Amino acid sequence: MLAKWKLREVILMVVLAIVCGGLYRVWDVINALVPTTAYALQAAMTGFWMIAGVLVPYIIRRPVAALIAELVAAAVELLLGGQFGLGTMESGLIQGIGSEIAFLIFAYRVFNLSSCMLSGTLASLAYLFQWYFQYGGKALDTGTMLLSIIISLVSGAILGGWLPKLMGDALKRTGAVRNYAIAKDGRAMPQ
């Protein structure tokens, strides 16, 4: 599965993941400044940590691209001194699997707004498990918890699905990615 990747796709994946990892780190800092009491706002920020999982597969359109990209982005966030330690890698793994499943459902043939938003949502959903069990979600009262869950999912769809798709489309218009699958008229790469 990995052997099919072209070298330039691997490097682009890493480089975009680095950009995303850098953005995540900035987001970590902003997130720490948001009062932790503002649950709605906290939840609304969730989706941003999923962008690598859509941006990369949207451009190179290969199986496991979402998972690896999200893992590399998490590793970069960690290298830049993220406050979540190896927990970051766990998040990356879980969110990456979430993102990946969406594209798998479409058999890696459909890369449009729906599949991207589904991918962001599933990544958010996957993260919610971690949030519930490990980052104290279950300590909240039921109302706040449900609100957080719903907002997180919507944030995943918008920040984690729609935003990276917009980024990919904008990059396509610049002509910079004309050697990648995204430029080849929405077709997936031959498997």
Place this chain on the structure above:
Amino acid sequence: MSQPLPVQGESPLISVRDLAVTYDGEANPSVRGCTFSVRRGECVLLAGPSGSGKSTLAMALAGIIPRSIEGVVSGECWLAPSVAKPGKIGYVFQDPEAQFCMHHVDDEIAFGLENLQVSRDEMPERIAQALAAVHLDVHPHAAHARFSGGMKQKLAIACALAMESELFIFDEPTANLDPASTRMVFSMISELRKQGKTLLVIEHKYEALLPVVDRVIALGQNGEQEGVFSTDEWCRRTRHERKVRMQQEIPPAPAAPTGEAALELCDLSLTYGGTKVWAGIDAQVGRGEWIAIVGPNGAGKSSLLETMAGLRRPTQGTVRFSGKPVTSMSARERYSHIAYGFQNPEYQFLYEQVADEMAGRVLGDDMPEDVLDALAAFGLAEHAHASPYALSQGQKRRLSVAVMMRTDADVWLFDEPTYGQDPASEAQILNRLLQLQASGKSIVTVTHDMELVQKYATRVWVLAEGELLYDGAVSELLERQDILQRAHLLDDILPVTDEGPESSADFALEEVRGSLQHVPLQPSLQRRSPIGKWHPDVKALTLLVTAVVCMCCWSFDQVGRLWVLVLVLAFALGWCQPGKMMKRLSPLVIVYVIYLWAFAANAATPSGYRYVHWLWFHISWYGLNQGLLVVLRTFATVILAYMLLVTTDGTDFMVGLSQSLRIVPTMSYGMMAGMGFLGRFGHDIETFRMARRVRGREGWWIVRPVTYALPLLSQSVRISERLAIAMEARGFHGDPANRWNGRTYYRHVALRTRDIAAGGVTVAIALVLWLV
């Protein structure tokens, strides 16, 4: 037009007949009608204007097209059997940054040898020989990120030499280099020719190289071969052309400095990351002056220009515009008086359409006349609807200048205005600047181009050795041999001779030697610890699993037991130094305190627990306990992460993925190469944010996040493509790239039974501690 010279005596190394190259998705070939041959031991110059397809032709000869770049090569292209094998054609690229995939000199050279499946025992010898051959006297295990551009190009040549390349292709190897580094590369070219290597050189400023050139292949504007000339013939031909060009040129406007200072620099110093960049700079920029800032690579010319524009705060001293400190002016006021052109014009783009960029707002389909006229004046009219990023390098620069021209600034600061420009677009931009100067504006340019300095500048500043070495007339500078030499400016003027390497390039090397040789030979304490000797990938997996177990602790008992494991791993087995670790991790403490408060003040308390209502908070011991639990288990994973980072060598980790875990090398080496980008990331972001400040759009990331990030993203894509091409050109394709056992490995990352056993035991202990 002359015909290709008949092949005489020895058989050619390369012979092409009616070669044409068409890129995928383009209707017309970029290069066509090429018929020539290159004989063994020749040095052939490939000449032609920008965009005539010189690189395209060279890449087709080297097989990069169609292997790495999609395109169709038609016609006959015959390679002698001795160069048809992988690695026999060495390719040195323009951008020294984007052709390496490893971090250390020895790994870098070994990368090519691994692709050729050279046995591991042979490698150190060949690496040492290659380094000696290019006179790169550095420690073999030095990190090359901090090398000067000239040294990087030498390293690229060493990589090819180690692979025993017979044909060397130089694709504008000196475009990013200062005169001394350029000289260093030219001397190498001359030496390679003496050793009997065959050379194909693409170079804009080739005059100094002509003594070692045997023949010249000329391409025309439209990519058609104009002919093959002997060097003498070529000189006669271009001498005539140059004469014509000189007559057309507008003589520089007479300097009309009014004596009044536009910018004043008072006792300016800059310290960056603890090291002094430059200090004690006192100078003035008068109205109507054109000042050129010159100096070696890395002297801090760009940061001086940025400081003059108020984009960077000096460590000491002030910059005044009309008597007012620039740092006290508002950004809007400052950039209405000071215009700034970045080296990479892309960073200045704000919109996704050329016309929008010109108009400074989103236009849609109806384009005002004045915008179209302005575009036409810079030869961009037919690209009005295109994306600014899709333009050629020359067009991008012209667009950024055109946009800058809309402001009526008094001081124009330009970082390398002619970088990556063909002569026509260079002339167009410089003439615009001349007009500005004639109307009393001040121009300051940073440049490596001594020809530009001589022709246009009214005054020159030499920045080297951390100070302003010279501030005065250009003609006097040319007589000051001492300064020229100290600032690496001398060699531009002298032709390369057959005498071999000499020149101040050696002085340049002398200087860096001291700073580069002290490579930490002894691996750190942590790397020598039992954990440091653990197989890096097995270790990473084990620690990741341990971290997941930590994150699943629900009680203080569980957390406490796992903390014991973590502490034993980090300190008893990983030999981490607690003091150092706490210092490094201390910024996180604030974050954790905030978390604790959040839990204490907000957790829902089950019935039976006491709580206090204060303002809108719901404070409870129960909540604090819950928070403590979350913080403790997260912090355990932070310690694991810290330990992983200090005990692991990144290169071993990546190589191990293929060597031991049998992951396809494209993946592991590709990741390794891509990770190199992390080092320049910080710098790129900084420049990018400065560019936004100049255009008064710092807050745009909120309103238009996608457009805001676009310059950074498109730059990333371009670098990744270049890197991939460079790696494949070094034989990283086919089996060595696609099968873990299709290559040899310079580094031996051994996977022993005890590595796996240690992993199993650690995970088992973690699980037992979690369960009991």
